[in-house]
Amino acid sequence: MTKYKFWIGSVVLVLxxxxxxxxxxxxxxxxxxxxxxxxxxxxxxxxxxARVGEPVLEADTIKxxxxxxxxxxxxxxxxxxxxxxxxxxLERFAFAPADGRLRLVLKIVRGVAAYVxxxxxxxxxxxxxxxxxxxxxxxxxxxLVFRVEPE
Amino acid sequence: xxxxxVAVAMxxxxxxxxxxxxxxxxxxSSDLIVLLRDEDTGNLGRASVSTRFGSxxxxxxxxxxRLHPNRPPILSGVMSDTEVAESFGDALSALPLPTLxxxxxxxxxxxxxxxxxxxxxxxxVDTVSKRPFxxxxxxxxxxxxxxxxxxxxxxxxxxxxxxxxFLSAGLDPNSISVSSxxxxxxxxxxxxxxxxxxxxxxxxxxx
Numbered sequence: 001m002t003k004y005k006f007w008i009g010s011v012v013l014v015l016x017x018x019x020x021x022x023x024x025x026x027x028x029x030x031x032x033x034x035x036x037x038x039x040x041x042x043x044x045x046x047x048x049x050a051r052v053g054e055p056v057l058e059a060d061t062i063k064x065x066x067x068x069x070x071x072x073x074x075x076x077x078x079x080x081x082x083x084x085x086x087x088x089x090l091e092r093f094a095f096a097p098a099d100g101r102l103r104l105v106l107k108i109v110r111g112v113a114a115y116v117x118x119x120x121x122x123x124x125x126x127x128x129x130x131x132x133x134x135x136x137x138x139x140x141x142x143x144l145v146f147r148v149e150p151e
Numbered sequence: 152x153x154x155x156x157v158a159v160a161m162x163x164x165x166x167x168x169x170x171x172x173x174x175x176x177x178x179x180s181s182d183l184i185v186l187l188r189d190e191d192t193g194n195l196g197r198a199s200v201s202t203r204f205g206s207x208x209x210x211x212x213x214x215x216x217r218l219h220p221n222r223p224p225i226l227s228g229v230m231s232d233t234e235v236a237e238s239f240g241d242a243l244s245a246l247p248l249p250t251l252x253x254x255x256x257x258x259x260x261x262x263x264x265x266x267x268x269x270x271x272x273x274x275x276v277d278t279v280s281k282r283p284f285x286x287x288x289x290x291x292x293x294x295x296x297x298x299x300x301x302x303x304x305x306x307x308x309x310x311x312x313x314x315x316x317f318l319s320a321g322l323d324p325n326s327i328s329v330s331s332x333x334x335x336x337x338x339x340x341x342x343x344x345x346x347x348x349x350x351x352x353x354x355x356x357x358x
Contacts, residue, residue, distance in 0.1 A: 033247035033284060033358060052284040069245040073358050077250040083241030114242040116189060116249075117196065132182055134218050135202045142196020143187040145239040 028055035029093040032062075034071030034081070039064050056090060063087040064111070078104060078118030085150075086111020091131070095120055102127040109133070110150045116143045182218040184209070185230055185239070191249045200224050248282060251357040254338075255313060259346060260296070262308045264316075272313065276320040279357055286358040287322070289313050291331040294350035295343045299333060306331030313353045 032041070032054045039050040042061040048054075050062060050070055062082060064070050070082045076095040082088055092105035102124040106115070108131070121128045121141050130137040132148045186209035188195045198209045200216045205223030207216055213235055217227040230238070253275055255268040264272065279285045291310030293302035310329045318324055339349045 031286065031358070033286070034245050036245070053286065069241055071245040071247040073247045073250060079247050079249070081242045081245035081247075083239070083245070086242070112239055112242045114239060114246055116246060118250075132184075132218075134182060134220070135184070135200050135224065137184065138199045138201075140197040141189075141194060142198060143189045144198055145183075145185045145187060145235070145242060147183040147238060149182055 027057050028075075029058055029090065029095075030056050030072055030074035030078075032056065032070065033073045034069070036069045037065065037067035037084070039068040039070040039082075058090060058093045061087060061089045061109075074104075074118060076102075076104070076118040076120045078120065079114075079116040080106070081114040083112035086113055088113055097123060104128045105131065107131045108146045108148050110148050113146045113148075114143070115139075115146070117141045181220075183227075183238070184216045184218070185235065186210070186212065186214050187235065188212050247358070251278065253355045253357075255353045255355065256348060257309055257351040257353070259348070259351065260305075262305070262312045264312070269316075272316050273320065275355055275357070276317060276322060279317075279322055279326070282357070285322075285326045287317070287327045288356040288358075289317075289327060289329045290354045290356075291329075292336060292338070292350060292352050292354065293334050294347045295334045295337070295341055295345050297344075299335075303331050303333035306333045309351075309353050313355065 032050045032052055035050050035052050040047050040063050041050040041054060041056065042063065043057065056062070056072055062070055062072060064082050064084055064086050066084050068084055072080045074080070074093060080088065087109040089107040089109060091107050092103050094101045094103040102120045104120045104127060115130060117128070117139055121139055125140050126138070128139050130139065130144070132146060133151055137144065184198070184200055186196070186198055195212055200207050200209065202218060202224055204221070207224045207226050209216060211229065213230045213232070215227045215230055216224050218224050253271060255272055256265045257263065257268070258265060279287055289310045291306030291308070293305045310331055314327055314329050317327060334350070337350050338352065339347050341347050341350070
């Protein structure tokens, strides 16, 4: 009997480990809308080509090589773009105005990036934080461009 | 003889290799942040830039903050349009087009668009077909007249009507996704069993 319990337990454990992958699509926070040259999307320790239409998730990193450019639209209409040799992490994103959950944290790791504010910045400017390795930027509905030297 | 040729060839190769790295002097290593006017709305916002050494506020067009290592951020003048294009053109040209949202109104308890909505739908088709990689989300809604389940179905039928109209106008089916929220996401809050024309709608988002 105890032996059976062990096996059932293991099966349940395996199933719980496998299932989160399916939730991926509903967890999308936006998508790649422009991609040119070498442009990538990193999730955990996986890196894939950033093709137009590819969904992006919270905690994803987008990056480009020396000939790459990349554009992303998030679900709150925030727009982001990278020039060549650039990297940006979609640190935090929550857009549920009905529940009052609004949060956007982006980290520009290196290179050249453009940011155009969306609805989160409009509804709750203090919920938006743009970070570089050296600075924290707060915004009041605007377009900003960044050049961050590699460390 | 052949040895000399090889030696000369190698010398030529070596010098050409050495000469290559002659490039323009590197700009000083400092991060830049520049405030721009929003191209689509014409709005100019504001941004505060803080490091552990201090902070500055950007509030005029093309104003620049420069961040030198281990020093407070400084306001560093205003860039010209040309300088902005030179420094940031690659990223700016990769910005996606703005997201557009439209509402299409329906007749009471019906999957028929109002005349006005029909015209708007054709304008939407026009806009979508100008985008290189459009993504169109179609979400159907109903007012609170009738049971919840029926309203989910009605919302779906409305969304399907719009999808069919878009397809007949030549849009790519792969770029369109359709769903229904029934009476769960009212535009105008009402009690149950309340006819409200503004809730009888399909919302279309173009990305």
